[in-house]
Structure formats: structure tokens, C-alpha cells
Amino acid sequence: MSVNKAHIQSFFMELQDQICTSLEKIDTKAVFKQDLWNREGGGGGRTRIIQNGHVFEKGGVNFSAVHGILPENIKHALKIEASDFFATGISIVIHPQNPFVPIIHMNTRYFEVGENTYWFGGGIDLTPHYVIKQDAQFFHKSLQKVCDEFKQDAYGAFKQWADEYFYIKHRKETRGVGGIFFDRLSANTKHTKQDVFEFVKLVGQAFVPIYSELVKRNKDTPFGKNQKDWQYLRRGRYVEFNLVYDKGTKFGLDTSGRIESILMSLPSTAKWFYDFKPQPNSKEAQTLNLLKKEVDWVGI
């Protein structure tokens, strides 16, 4: 049976349920609040937000499935002819309470336009406030395993893509330790549409085991005001990336998407300290030194 949009949409909806249930179990206190919304041009979504938990300060796990007619400027930007589109996906951003637990972001999406054009896209990337090498290695090894199931050279290519994408150019810093990023994946001589879908499923299913491990390792690490302030500062960088560079955010704002769903990615609190420079050799300075492209996290 060939993969169609109904299968993909169902998978994403079930994945959203699974992820929310798992995150609530991890948090033990806060639960997701759901907002259902409809899009004027067709379709809608389920925005789910968790706030003020034991583990999670603010997080969103959003599902949407929208359809309709593509605006001209978007057709032009995507270099496509047809107008009738369908898009579905999941988008997750989690801002934890403890500065030693990393921020995580995952997105998996499917886009279809006209009769013959479709693609999958997505990725997972990690933004530790404090880079812990073993955690970054675990994270990348897990993603490498997922990519290896798909094809041999996928991890290297998608890891590089994430390095390029999650880069705060004006700070000359990566947003975090990267991860994988991919777009416009469709069937080719080596893979069927089903193969690509299976890969996207694996990416989506990798989220909970990866993040629950990283939370478990770090959620009880003691911290004080200085660590919390550093977390606020790093969140400020996250805001800078999302508002200045992130294409998904820009696309959402330009196309008048549901603003509160798009900007759920922003932290509850962010700070900007003028010209802050960490003490040499401090954990903060060590983190800054690791926010670079092309770090071999698997082999570190």
C-alpha cells in the first residue's frame, strides 16, 4: 500500500500523543494544555503547551495539518508551479527549568503540492546552556544510529546541514551542539516514498528516548543564581536565532499563521546582559568555545 497524506497525518497525530504523555510522566507535575485552532484557508492544528512544571519551564508540542491555495510569493520562494497544497507536521521546543538540562527542538513535516510534488523535512537539534561533552556525544550517536538505518552517508550530510542552519551569524556562534536537519526528501533511485517516511518516523520516535535520557542525567544537578542567569542569557541567543534567522518562524509570521503557536518556541524568560564576558576557563567560557560548526561530537 502506498503512503498517502492520511497515513502521514495520522502518524504525526499519534506521535504528538505519545510525546506529550511521555513528557508529562517525566515532569510528574505539569500537564499539557491543548488549544485547537482552525486555519481560515483550510485545516488547523492542536497546540499543546506545558508550563511551570518540575522539569519543564515551558514547552510546546504542536501538531498541524493545513491545506489550501499557496500564496504567489511562497510558490515563487519554493520554485513550484502548482497551487493546491497540503502540509502536516509536528514541531517541538522544550525549555527546561534546570540550566544543566538542554533545550531541545524537533520538527518533522510533510509537504505536498499539486499531483506529483511532495517532500519530507525535519530534524532534531540540542541547545545546552552548558555543553556537556558526553551528553552531546550520546545525542549525536543516537541520531547517527537513526540516520544509518536510512542510508550510509545520511548522518554526515544531515549533521552538516544542522551546523549550517542553526548558526547565529551575528554572534559567530552555533545555537547549540547541532543535530540533524534535512529538507525536500522524496523518493529517488535508491529510496521509495515509504523508505523516506520510515526514516521520518524513526526521527520522530527517537525524540522521547533521547530527551528523557538527557533530562534524567541532569535534572537534579544543583545550580544557583549565576547558572540561572547564564541560562537566561543563552535563551536570549535562542530568541535572537528564532526571530532573526529561523525560516519556519519567518514563514509562519509572513503567512499570518497562528502567532501563539509559532512563538511558543520563545522561552518564558530571557535576559540580555550588556557585553557579558564569562570568566576565562569557567564552564560558561568552555561552552562558548564549543559553540562551533564542524565539531565531531560522535568522536569527541
Added chain:
Amino acid sequence: MSVNKAHIQSFFMELQDQICTSLEKIDTKAVFKQDLWNREGGGGGRTRIIQNGHVFEKGGVNFSAVHGILPENIKHALKIEASDFFATGISIVIHPQNPFVPIIHMNTRYFEVGENTYWFGGGIDLTPHYVIKQDAQFFHKSLQKVCDEFKQDAYGAFKQWADEYFYIKHRKETRGVGGIFFDRLSANTKHTKQDVFEFVKLVGQAFVPIYSELVKRNKDTPFGKNQKDWQYLRRGRYVEFNLVYDKGTKFGLDTSGRIESILMSLPSTAKWFYDFKPQPNSKEAQTLNLLKKEVDWVGI
């Protein structure tokens, strides 16, 4: 004697001194910290930051005078042929402690390229966390008076320009109550370069009397946690505007300006509350209702 760039630069430097001295007097506690910086391609600036004062939580009063060769993309964007440029200006953003004191922004600038092309630009605009009609009226009447000195229809035109410019499209809100905004002002059949410079001087000199009055009226207004949280939320909108829409910020980030001077405009703390809706008829709801274009603040 004709106006040249040395006169303009000197005026801006003296104005920076006057404004900083005045703001320190108003604050009574905090003083400005100065950072001198040089630009690789030519020129530099004096960034002055005040933090953690009685009245001002974070503010910047920046002067710069830079020169060199314009990058191709900027020549293209500005639709000019020559490459040799000189630019000088003052840029101010003040984030107060008390939520009833408004955020204020002022910019005056002069740009010259090649032998025959120059223009002045700038403006002042006000972003109250709580819109107080009498204060907005006072603010706009003061600006109207400055504009009337220049030419009869200037206030209306520059007020409309500010309404258009300081607009957060994705929120369908103005950033605040607007003010005046102007760009590419140069000599024409009615005004000499000296006339335009005199207007820019008046704008710059209007800053202290206007803002000191607004601070005096509101700095001792009592407030609690809810008002502070609303201030943090409005500051979040300020961050959204500056990172998503502000052309000066974008220009600075794109041209690798001094990042800490450009982003001094961001508040020390901003918050995002998911889907926050103020109580009907509350002061917060009344403020939202007034964040519109084309409000006649002088006649309100």
C-alpha cells in the same frame, strides 16, 4: 558657512554628552559606562550604557561616526552609485524600572556618499507599557511643535511614517504610541541643508525635556507583580519588533557592526506568556486597544 560633516559629528557628540549628563541627574544612582570602539573599515563610536539605576533599568546612548567603502549589497539596497561613505548619528533606547514610565527611542543620523549625495534621518517614538492618554498627547504635541518649526506639514507626514514603521505586523499592534520618523531629508527648493540640520538639532534637543517630563510624571507610581509582568510581556514585543522588523538592527547585524552596541536596544529581561489575554476593561486591555495606527494623539 555651509554645514559639513565635521559640524554634524560635533553636534552629535555634544548632544550625547548632554543627554547622558541629564539622564544621570534624573536617575540619581546609576551612571553611564562608556565603551570606545573602532570599526575595522574606518571610524568608530562611543557606546554608553546605564544599568540598574533608580529610574532606568537599562539604557543606551550611542554615538558613532564611521566611514569607508560601502559593500555592494548596501549600495544596491540604497540605490546609489558612489562607494565612499560617511555616517554619523546618535541612537538611544531607554528601558525604565517602573512599568508606568514608557520606553523611549530616539535616533538622529547623517549619511553622506560620494561628492554630492547626503541625507539626514531619524525620529523619536514612545513605547508605554501602559498607554496614558495625557502623556501620549504631551509627547505628540511636543513633537508637533518641533516639526512646525521646520515646515507646516512635517508633523503629519512624519507621524504617519512612524505609525507605518513601528508596526508589529504579526501581532497587528503598533510598538507603542508612535512619534515621528523621517529619512532621506536633504536640501530642496524650500530648505537648505542648514535648515534640515537645524530641524535634526531640534529633534535631538527635544529628547531630554520630553523624557524627563514623562519620567517625572510616572516614576513614583506604585506597581506590583502583575504590572511588572505586563512590562516584561511588552518588552517581549519590543524584542520581536527589533529583531524581526527594525531596519537599523538588520543593517547592523548584516554589516557586522558592533553587536553589543546594536543590541543594547534589547531589555535586560523580557518574558513570553503563552496566549496571554488581559482581563476585559483592564488597564492592559485598554492599552492594547490603543496600539493602533492613525490615532490622533494630539487631539485625543
